[in-house]
Amino acid sequence: MTRRLMQALLAAAVVVASAGCTVAVSTPTPRATPTRTPRPSATPVPEPMELVVLHTNDVLGYTEPCG
Numbered sequence: 001m002t003r004r005l006m007q008a009l010l011a012a013a014v015v016v017a018s019a020g021c022t023v024a025v026s027t028p029t030p031r032a033t034p035t036r037t038p039r040p041s042a043t044p045v046p047e048p049m050e051l052v053v054l055h056t057n058d059v060l061g062y063t064e065p066c067g
Contacts, residue, residue, distance in 0.1 A: 056062065
């Protein structure tokens with residue numbers, strides 16, 4: 001009787017101990033759906049642009065002459 005009681009207690013302890021354990025299962029991360037590679041296209045020729053360089057020696061940045 002005591003042997004059977006010890007076996008039952010041991011089985012109960014195993015069940016209780018294993019109930020707290022979780023099985024480590026790696027969940028797969030979703031991957032992006034593959035898309036087609038875009039076809040290469042010719043680089044458009046840039047249009048000419050106008051650039052104005054404004055320069056002043058005035059420390060305050062005034063661009064109009066005095067007076």
